[in-house]
Amino acid sequence: MQINSPDFKNSSKKALDNPGLQKALGNLRNGFPVKRANAVQRMPEFELLRNEGRDIKNHVIANLDFYLEEFETNVTKNGGNVHWACDAEDARKAILDICQKANAKTVTKGKSMVSEEINLNEYLESNGVQPVETDLGEYILQLREDHPSHIIAPAIHLNLDDVSSIFSEKHGTPHTSDPAALMQEAREVLRDKFVAADVGITGANFCVAETGSTIIVTNEGNGDLTQTLPRVHIVITTIDKVVPTLEDMSLFLRLLARSATGQEFTVYNTLSTGPRRENDADGPEEYHVVLLDNGRSEMIGTQFQDMLRCIRCSACMNHCPVYGAVGGHAYGWVYPGPMGSVLTPKLIGIEKSGHLPNASTFCGKCESVCPVHIPLPKMMRHWREKEFEKHLSPKGFRFGIGTWAYFAKRPALYRWLARASAFSLKLMGGKSRRIRSLPLKNGWTAWRDLPAPEGGTFMDQWKKNQSTETSPSHPDNKCRS
Amino acid sequence: MTLTNPPHRVGLFVTCLVDMFRPSIGFATVKLLEQAGCIVEVPDTQTCCGQPSFNSGDRSSTAEIAKNVIDAFDGFEYIVGPSGSCIGMLRQYPELFSDNDPYKARAETLATRAYEITSFLTDILSFDQIIADYQGSITYHDSCAGLRELGVKNQPRQLLGKIDNLDIKEMNEAETCCGFGGTFCIKYPDISNRMVSNKSSNAEDTGAKTLLGGDLGCLLNMAGKLKREGSTIEVRHVVEVLANMTQAPAIGEAQYDLANEL
Structure with a gap:
């Protein structure tokens, strides 16, 4: 996926001016957060579960090598193969290699953000293998040559009309605005693709070390057909997805569904444990797990380590007022919203993604709903610190903050500055006591007035009162009790 | 108020915005604290909590500003301010200092004594008069x-x-x-x-x-x-x-009687 993160400001402006997108985002804001809140309310022990989830993940991260090796041992024992991939290139090559050995012409795909991260579709296509997305949202996006704007609801930026138009155009069918009819249309087209595919590629929500299993959770069942029908099943996933036991996995499934969609459980929870065994009725002949690192192991022992706890539920973006205003595409790469604003700078570099950790009010809503208590605002601030250290912040802004800090460190000078500012801003406010425009192209007064100061600083008035009275009182306060 | 306990000695953290834009908020805070039986003082070396630097990634300036606040409020039983945001910043000071920095322990003490005004009145003083x-x-x-x-x-x-x-x-x-x-x-x-x-x-x-x-x-x-x-x-x-101080015009409102404005 092309990196458009440096263009965040323009993209977000366009997003704000796009009525279709704004309508879609309105649906999101009124959907997932409400459902999550209801699901959490129905489960009194949810907070305990969150703490336990955090602790298990911390334990895994501290012993990552152990659990990954245990996972590999058990996958191999079950007759499967683990392919270690340091970076995107390694992962792409490993997948293409398996596809070519299987003489694959088409591959079906379950939804996988990691496959977006490594640009898998483009790579397979350019090497003569046709990928077919089977998640409904991803399928719509593939037809539109579009990309996901959300990690679990990839086509959340679209409305029914958009889907209707593209289906009619690509399938040659009459326009319909009946969602059930559209779904049926997709189902019929995809059914043939499932049967024809030589290889099925899915992601994994979790990798279970004790059994060597991977699990995917979906609400459509497309993942099951992707992983059981073709001769070869490839799982593309990352090293941070490993959990010790099935018991632990169950805990995360309970957290995941409630945090993501407000369901108590996702509809389809499908475990894959090796290729088809002798007496199995169906299943793939080969089972491969491509385990991608792509910089994640470097986060261990740094200020960003806690990010590895993420279970990709999307609660942070569903509740983020910035994501809710501009949508996922504005972020300009694979992972949007608060989790993306922490992860993306690690994956593509802070030089290209500086806007992401800056475009946050640090309102803390994301952290408050994160099922594994990731301190997302704190880590966004750490990226701002990296930016500051590398002198990447815009010069004007840096100068402004530097000047302000110079005064804030010197109380006497600061008093003078506050006095002068209060005085001049009050003058500018005039009789209306509101400032409608400030010099230069000011972001504040472009959209709102600046209420003018009352006049005179608190510190000056306090001092004056102290010198004239024994008990302090506000000069305007006529009804002091 | 209880007569047996000596009154709490509270340092008012004015906040830079209140100081400059709306001193009446500061006076209303003082009035409430006094009604609740506190002795209020306003250290005159305070400036700002440092949040603009902190959130811009400038840790060293933030630490300097934090030191100024810590020094200014040394010895107060409580530090109270009319802002959740600034008080929240004061509570984060400990992470700005390394363990061997003498300011670390002082920052920790400050963090435990810093309260937002409505929380201080209800949670600490159980005041509701x-x-x-x-x-x-x-x-x-x-x-x-x-x-x-x-x-x-x-x-x-x-x-x-x-x-x-x-x-x-x-x-x-x-x-x-x-x-x-x-x-x-x-x-x-x-x-x-x-x-x-x-x-x-x-x-x-x-x-x-x-x-x-x-x-x-x-x-x-x-x-x-x-x-x-x-x-x-x-x-x-x-x-x-x-604090029953709604006689002054609301934020961004003109004086009710424009003729009285200078």
């Missing part, structure tokens, strides 16, 4: 840092509930950020505008006469938007109502 007169309905915006870092949610409502004839009309998404975010509103004005527009329409929908909150940054943002839109909702800091 509000003597105020206010007619009409209000709606309350829960500012983010106060709400999520300090757990300020019921405290202001509990205190407002002591005022006869004051009716609280809760708005939708009261806990959603107003889009101020310190430097955010200057760096990303368009996104900030969308957020504050949502807030102003949620406030309008309640039909309340007044919008209250506990952080002047958010209040300036919301008042600025409401006034630009021509709304008649008046915006005030919650302490102005609690």
Whole structure:
């Protein structure tokens, strides 16, 4: 996926001016957060579960090598193969290699953000293998040559009309605005693709070390057909997805569904444990797990380590007022919203993604709903610190903050500055006591007035009162009790 | 007040915005603290909590500013301010210093003694003798840092509930950020505008006469938007109502009698 993160400001402006997108985002804001809140309310022990989830993940991260090796041992024992991939290139090559050995012409795909991260579709296509997305949202996006704007609801930026138009155009069918009819249309087209595919590629929500299993959770069942029908099943996933036991996995499934969609459980929870065994009725002949690192192991022992706890539920973006205003595409790469604003700078570099950790009010809503208590605002601030250290912040802004800090460190000078500012801003406010425009192209007064100061600083008035009275009182306060 | 215990000695953390934009919030805070039996002092070397530097990634300037605050408030039993955001910042000071820095322990002490005003009155002093007169309905915006870092949610409502004839009309998404975010509103004005527009329409929908909150940054943002839109909702800091100091014009309002203005 092309990196458009440096263009965040323009993209977000366009997003704000796009009525279709704004309508879609309105649906999101009124959907997932409400459902999550209801699901959490129905489960009194949810907070305990969150703490336990955090602790298990911390334990895994501290012993990552152990659990990954245990996972590999058990996958191999079950007759499967683990392919270690340091970076995107390694992962792409490993997948293409398996596809070519299987003489694959088409591959079906379950939804996988990691496959977006490594640009898998483009790579397979350019090497003569046709990928077919089977998640409904991803399928719509593939037809539109579009990309996901959300990690679990990839086509959340679209409305029914958009889907209707593209289906009619690509399938040659009459326009319909009946969602059930559209779904049926997709189902019929995809059914043939499932049967024809030589290889099925899915992601994994979790990798279970004790059994060597991977699990995917979906609400459509497309993942099951992707992983059981073709001769070869490839799982593309990352090293941070490993959990010790099935018991632990169950805990995360309970957290995941409630945090993501407000369901108590996702509809389809499908475990894959090796290729088809002798007496199995169906299943793939080969089972491969491509385990991608792509910089994640470097986060261990740094200020960003806690990010590895993420279970990709999307609660942070569903509740983020910035994501809710501009949508996922504005972020300009694979992972949007608060989790993306922490992860993306690690994956593509802070030089290209500086806007992401800056475009946050640090309102803390994301952290408050994160099922594994990731301190997302704190880590966004750490990226701002990296930016500051590398002198990447815009010069004007840096100068402004530097000047302000110079005064804030010197109380006497600061008093003078506050006095002068209060005085001049009050003058500018005039009789209306509101400032409608400030010099230069000011972001504040472009959209709102600046209420003018009352006049005179608190510190000056306090001092004056102290010198004239024994008990302090506000000069305007006529009804002091 | 209990007569047996000596009064609490409280240092007022004025906050830079209150100092410059709306001193009456500072005086209202002092009045409430005094009504609750505290002795209030205002250290004159205080400037700002350092949040603009902290959130811009400038840790070393933030640490310098933090040292100034720590020195200024040395020896106070409590540090109280009319802002969840600034008090939340004071509570983060310990992470600015390494373990062998003498300021580390002092920052930790400061963090445990720093309180937002409504939380201090209710949670620490169990004070509820509000003597105020206010007619009409209000709606309350829960500012983010106060709400999520300090757990300020019921405290202001509990205190407002002591005022006869004051009716609280809760708005939708009261806990959603107003889009101020310190430097955010200057760096990303368009996104900030969308957020504050949502807030102003949620406030309008309640039909309340007044919008209250506990952080002047958010209040300036919301008042600025409401006034630009021509709304008649008046915006005030919650302490102005609690201290019965609503004679002064609301935030961004002209004097009632323009002839008296200079």
